[in-house]
Structure formats: structure tokens, C-alpha cells
């Protein structure tokens with residue numbers, strides 16, 4: 101193991117063992133297939149992880165259910181106190197965990213730490229929430245009757261998370277699920293097992309210290325088989341899935357067919373629209389971050405840019421000069437802005453997307469190739485050039501516009517009227533994030549209203565990516581309609597009981613129905 105890797109791993113509490121157990125359900129076990137964690141920057145194998153065997157998976161599911169039956173009885177504010185301790189434990193390891201995210205996922209270090217910060221923020225939020233998950237009292241039409249709507253703990257929540265946010269997305273789910281009194285079982289991406297082990301160790305330490313069963317926050321690392329078994333299990337009340345539209349469609353079908361609850365956070369194909377009155381000093385760097393940040397691997401990354409004809413040449417010139425300044429580098433180095441793609445396969449997807457653009461007749465303004473002659477050890481990494489393309493026409497049904505490519509490829513189109521740009525924004529299957537740049541209030545009103553953007557995230561003078569945790573996060577249409585993190589998202593993690601209580605000496609029927617002899 102390189103010193104670069106071993107320093108990060110040991111600081112994040114990952115032991116230098118040859119094979120790490122990948123299952124936690126109160127105890128650490130693992131005897132299934134071996135998964136390798138591969139560093140996207142260098143190609144080096146960081147560790148080998150023993151995935152969940154079918155038997156271990158069953159045990160984890162059983163223990164999750166058992167843990168739920170006791171945990172649900174703990175008063176919510178007490179659960180909040182546990183979250184507060186988790187928050188403190190994460191904060192103490194923020195930069196070490198951030199570096200691990202950077203090492204294993206490939207995003208730059210400030211974004212790695214930012215992701216841990218997102219977990220800390222949602223834990224804070226859920227501490228407060230633990231005293232505010234209020235039900236309500238509804239007026240009854242019958243004398244001496246009251247109707248209560250009561251949120252009760254739901255059961256076992258499985259979280260299937262993706263490689264691109266190997267810490268934060270679990271954090272959003274765990275924080276709400278734990279505050280709500282559920283047991284959570286995490287099936288992380290098989291390519292970021294070390295992030296999930298490090299986080300689970302921290303969470304488990306807090307649970308154990310408080311005498312709470314570890315299976316309240318269980319972990320099952322594994323490949324597709326493990327994911328399928330979790331999704332199919334009747335012991336899982338809700339499946340929260342983040343990933344591709346293709347897999348999400350299957351997950352949705354399976355969970356629906358057994359009448360479970362499902363929360364989907366699938367593809368994004370996010371557009372930024374720039375009006376002629378926009379402040380380009382703000383808009384250009386924001387589009388640059390949205391498209392090139394995280395090497396284009398956020399579900400909120402900016403993939404489409406619609407420019408008003410009047411500012412298009414100036415905007416493109418300024419954006420291209422920012423692109424020209426980008427150099428690939430080790431994401432652990434402070435000065436790096438562009439890390440690698442997460443996998444070799446993603447490099448192929450990037451190249452296919454660029455080929456498709458060329459075939460369509462698109463002009464490749466910058467990028468469109470892999471980096472050659474990178475110095476050791478970066479020559480083993482999955483680096484690709486951030487790309488700006490101007491397709492021949494804006495035909496949003498065409499694959500170059502309508503499909504999500506999880507890589508730094510930005511397509512530009514030029515428009516004359518805002519309505520046209522909004523139609524393009526809405527014309528794709530996905531509906532996660534969107535961003536309008538303008539200082540004209542009338543444009544804002546249109547954009548956020550009934551005839552505006554149909555995405556779940558509708559920003560103004562703020563880029564498509566980098567949402568805070570306070571609002572509900574998620575998208576519409578083929579993004580899956582799920583909402584995580586803030587807002588009313590917590591309401592999905594409980595089962596609602598409508599309780600009509602009769603305090604009177606009579607027993608009238610509703611709607612005045614008479615049923616007596």
C-alpha cells in the first residue's frame with residue numbers, strides 16, 4: 101500500500117488488515133465474496149472486503165427487525181440525544197473521513213469534507229426534529245370525539261446508496277430514520293465499502309456506548325445479489341434507493357409488488373438557463389462548478405446549458421477560459437479541482453458520450469479526450485477532460501440531450517425566449533435540478549410558478565448542484581419523486597395512524613348513519 105493511501109486509511113480508522121469484515125449487525129462479520137476497493141486516482145487496491153453471505157444477510161435482517169422492536173419504544177428526544185452524539189463523533193473525524201471519501205471515491209478533498217459536513221448538518225437537523233415530529237389533532241364531526249394523526253416508527257428502512265456520495269446520502273437517511281425510531285440497514289455501493297465501514301464504526305461506537313442494539317444502524321456490503329435480497333425482503337418496510345433510472349425502475353417494481361414503501365432518487369439531467377440580464381461574474385463560475393465539480397459525478401451536476409443569444413458568445417468565451425485552466429490532479433492535494441472518474445467503466449461511458457456527440461455533428465469546444473502522459477501514480481487513474489459540446493440542434497428528445505451521462509460533459513444550446521428555454525429544460529425525462537440566471541423579477545416568477553421548471557430543485561442565481569440539507573432534496577418524473585433530507589421528508593419515514601377517540605358516553609356513527617333496532 102502506498103504511504104498516500106495508508107496515511108488516509110489509518111487516520112479514518114480503517115485497519116490495515118488483509119480482509120475487512122463488511123457486515124455489521126451488532127457484531128462485525130463477513131464471509132461472502134471478496135470485494136476490492138480500488139483507488140480511482142491511482143488504480144491501487146486499497147483493501148479487500150468480505151461481503152455478506154446469504155446467511156449473514158438474513159441474520160442482519162432479523163437483527164434489524166429485533167432492534168426496531170426495542171428502539172421504537174425509546175422516546176424520540178432520547179433518540180435525538182443519540183443523534184447528537186453521532187454528530188459530535190462525526191465532527192471530530194470530519195477531515196479524516198473527508199480524506200477517505202476523497203481517496204476512495206475520487207472527489208476533491210474539500211468536497212469530501214463537505215460531504216461529511218452534510219451528514220453533520222442533517223444530524224443537527226434531526227436532533228431538533230426529534231422534538232418536533234408532531235402529529236396533529238383533527239376536528240371531529242361527532243360530539244365528545246377527537247381525531248389524532250400520530251406518527252409512529254415505521255420499521256426497518258434499507259438504504260441503498262451510490263458511489264458518488266458515499267457518506268452524505270446515507271447520512272440524510274440514517275438521521276431521519278433514527279429520529280423516527282426505525283432500524284436502518286445500509287447497503288452501500290460495492291465500490292465504496294471503506295467509507296461505509298468507517299462511518300458505521302463511528303455510529304456503532306455511539307450506539308454501543310448508549311446500550312442501543314448495533315443493528316439500529318446495520319451494514320451489509322455486497323454486490324447486486326445482496327441488494328436484490330434486501331429489496332425483496334418482507335422484513336424491510338421502506339427502501340430508499342439512490343442510483344440509475346434503470347436499476348431504480350426495477351427496485352420500484354419489486355418493492356411496489358410486495359406493497360413496501362419506496363423512496364427513489366434517480367437520474368438528473370440538470371439545466372442552467374442564462375438570461376441576457378444575468379450577472380455573468382456569478383453565473384460563469386457557478387456553471388463551471390456545476391459542470392466540472394466532482395468531475396460531473398453529482399446527480400445534480402449541470403449537464404445542459406441554455407444561453408440567451410445576446411450573451412452566448414461572451415459566456416462561452418469566459419467559460420472556456422475557466423475550462424482551459426483546469427489540470428487533473430490528486431484529489432487529496434489542496435490545489436486540485438479535477439479528480440478522476442470513479443471507475444474505469446465510467447471512462448468508457450464518457451468516451452461513448454463524446455463519440456455520440458461527434459456523430460450527431462456537435463462541435464466539441466474543449467475536452468473530448470482522455471489525458472495522456474499523466475505522471476505516476478496518476479497514470480493509473482480514470483482521468484478525463486471536462487468537455488463542452490455544442491450539438492447541431494436542440495432537439496431535447498435526442499439522446500445527446502435526454503440521457504444522463506455521469507461525467508463532465510456539458511452541452512450548450514442557444515435560445516431567444518425564456519419560454520423556449522423552459523420547454524427545453526422540461527423536455528427531458530428527468531426532473532432533479534434546474535437553475536435560472538436573471539435579475540428580472542418577472543422571469544423569476546415564471547420560472548418558479550406553474551409554467552416554470554418541473555424539476556424538484558428550482559434555483560435562481562444559484563447553480564444546479566450543492567444543495568443545503570434544510571429543504572427536501574429530490575426530483576420529479578424519472579428522477580423518481582422521492583424526497584430526502586429536510587423539509588417534509590421525515591414524514592415518509594414513519595407510519596401514520598389516524599386515531600378517532602370517543603371520550604363521550606354515546607357512540608354516534610359518522611355521517612349520521614343510524615344502525616339500531
Ligand code: UN1
Nearest residue numbers: 265398399400565566567
Ligand atoms: C447526489 O449527487 O446524489 O445538492 C446528491 C448536491 C449535494 C447532494 C447531491 N448536496 O449537489
